[in-house]
Amino acid sequence: MAFTLYSLLQAALLCVNAIAVLHEERFLKNIGWGTDQGIGGFGEEPGIKSQLMNLVRSVRTVMRGKKKNCEWHHQLYCPDAQLQKIPWIFWRNLPSLLHFHIILVKHLCGGPTIAFYLVSSPFFRAPVAQWLRSVNKRCPLTSEYYFSRLRGASVMIKFVTNTTKESKQDLLKRLKKLEFDISEDEIFTSLTAARNLVEEKQVRPMLLVDDRALPDFKGIQTDDPNAVVIGLAPEHFHYPALNQAFRLLLDGAPLIAIHKARYYKRKDGLALGPGPFVTGLEYATDTKATVVGKPEKTFFLEALRGTGCEPQEAVMIGDDCRDDVGGAQNAGMLGILVKTGKYRAADEEKINPPPYLTCESFPHAVDHILQHLL
Amino acid sequence: MAAWRERLAGVRGVLLDISGVLYDGGAGGGVPIAGSVEAVARLKHSRLKMRLCTNESQRSRGELVGLRRLGFDVSEAEVTAPAPAACQILRARGLRPHLLIHEGVRSEFDQIDTSNPNCVVIADAAEEFSYQNMNKAFQVLMELENPVLISLGKGRYYKETSGLMLDVGAYMKALEYACGIEAEVVGKPSPEFFKSALQEMGVEAHQAIMIGDDIVGDVGGAQRCGMRALQVRTGKFRPSDEHHPEVQADGYVDNLAEAVDLLLKHAD
DSSP: OOOOHHHHHHHHHHHHHHHHHHTIIIIIGGGTOOSOOOOOOTTSOOOHHHHHHHHHHHHHHHHHHHSSOOTTHHHHOOOHHHHHHOOOOOOTTSOTTOOEEEEEOHHHHSSSOEEEEEOSOHHHHHHHHHHHHHHHHHSOOOHHHHHHHHHHSSOOOOEEEOOSSOOHHHHHHHHHHTTOOOOGGGEEEHHHHHHHHHHHHTOOEEEESOGGGGGGGTTOOOSSOOEEEEOSOGGGOSHHHHHHHHHHHHTTOOEEESOOOOEEEETTEEEEOHHHHHHHHHHHHTOOOEEOSTTOHHHHHHHHTTTTOOGGGOEEEESOIIIIIIHHHHTTOEEEEESSTTOOTTGGGGSSSOOSEEESSHHHHHHHIIIIIO | OHHHHHHHTTOOEEEEOOBTTTEEBOGGGOEEOTTHHHHHHHHHTSSSEEEEEOOOOSSOHHHHGGGGGGTOOOOGGGEEOHHHHHHHHHHHTTOOEEEEOOGGGGGGGTTSOOSSOSEEEEOOOGGGOOHHHHHHHHHHHHHOSSOOEEEEOOOSEEEETTEEEEOHHHHHHHHHHHHTOOOEEESTTOHHHHHHHHHHHTOOGGGEEEEESOIIIIIIHHHHTTOEEEEESSTTOOGGGGGOSSOOOSEEESSHHHHHHHHHHHOO
8 A cells, every 4th residue: 555645644634633523512612513413415515514514423423432332333334245345436525635424325335324434545445444344343233223213213113923932021021131122012922813813712722832821821711621722832742632632623622823833943953843733633633723823914914903004004024034024925014034043045035926125134124114115 | 225235246355444443442451342243253254254454553463462352353363454564664675763653562663673763663652652752753854864754554543432542643744744754654544555455365456345434544545445445433433424525435334243234144
């Protein structure tokens, strides 16, 4: 890298500038340059004054980052992969001696991302990219933050999950511990769906579910059963219990399956899920179970019930292409597949029609919704 | 009744299901179904050939002959059962099975190498169908590059004195679904199984009749082999069987005694 006099000059000027803006609170305000001006939309011709204000903000956030607070980073976030791709073009509108600027690089890097953007000088490019990368590592973009952004928008949020052993209360506790601001009535699980169906059919179920799931069935009559609810409950999948369920089914009791997963991963290897046992009972009794969890259409429609929201107005974000995205789209919603969690490469090709959108993570999904769907 | 004469004309051999036709299983060895002991004796003393054709896979043939204690005059050599047929297949194909079976039938597999299994054999294991045992079989199958599941019969349920009991078919379907495979069924309603029973009896399919309590496994299976078949209204019989959407028996009788009456009267 050429260490020219020009770049040295740039560096020196920048440092002077930075020091000056650090004292912005104390003296820039006094000359009438407040901090309440917006960054301005992309494409607008920013005045010299607002460009200077952007510079001020940039440096200020950089300094703030040195304290433990990661909040600011969300304003600057640019994924590592995109850092490589940003075309380092000259920002002609800037006075040539000022080189830091924040712009929306939406159209440049293909994502609705606000990036910290250094222009014109190759001297700064590598160190800044390096620094941003280290920041990314230190302060990963958090889903909590983006969740709170979604919360701030005028949308209704529901949490839908295919749990068979975690009651709503336990799930709520776990999410709260992770600092998601959620209330119980926003959670809709496959257990909720099963309970709703039991209430609707007015039956007394034999509950082949994990003991931890029992709180979700509190108040439901279970003596002298005339229905069978089956979830993931290895401790109940022994011959006498299944035979009892079988006899009830032969007598016409409905079979309600919380979901039909074939198997799941356990510490000691793969283990049978509820699906095989449901299938066995279906075969023995020549009946069909009503499956209530994802990807059933009714699951998604039930989740929307009472929200006043039509399927066409809803978006499902999930990591399971078939169960989350496919199921939701089948119910008329838009499905967004995120490449986190159980996502495996090329999952998005597993369904037809394909996901409405596939993106890196929940934050990107939220960005998309806020930008394009509201 | 002329209809019966027509339906039973030319019958020379009779295949009998055991459970639900001869007796209802249960604690203490089960109880014979009224009239069956005499019916079997009459059949044996008639011109008709008789063979027992069972999917019973909870007990070895040796134990099955515990039927004698209930008064039935039958011997081990008269029984076609799936366990010996499965052993033949295992030997012929060099398969070493993981056995998900009942203790009672284990002796049939004494001569089979079960080390380092490369297939799973599932039979009516009753109480031994625990989650752990099912999971073990599932894990064996999942580790195989080319999973082979052999099922001794695929019955849905059978009747014991305490009521209807889940049969091996339900558990076979469970493993099929879990592993995304299809099991090979040894026993009724597989045509090979009926054919070997016919061969052992020395009667052609069109001259043979099957008497069973299972509308699909006994009646449907035998008919697909070109045999005729009667369903008895004992054992696992349910009234809805008479209006089964796919299978129509050549006749429905109250029990084995009535079937034998009709056969002796109308068959040749």
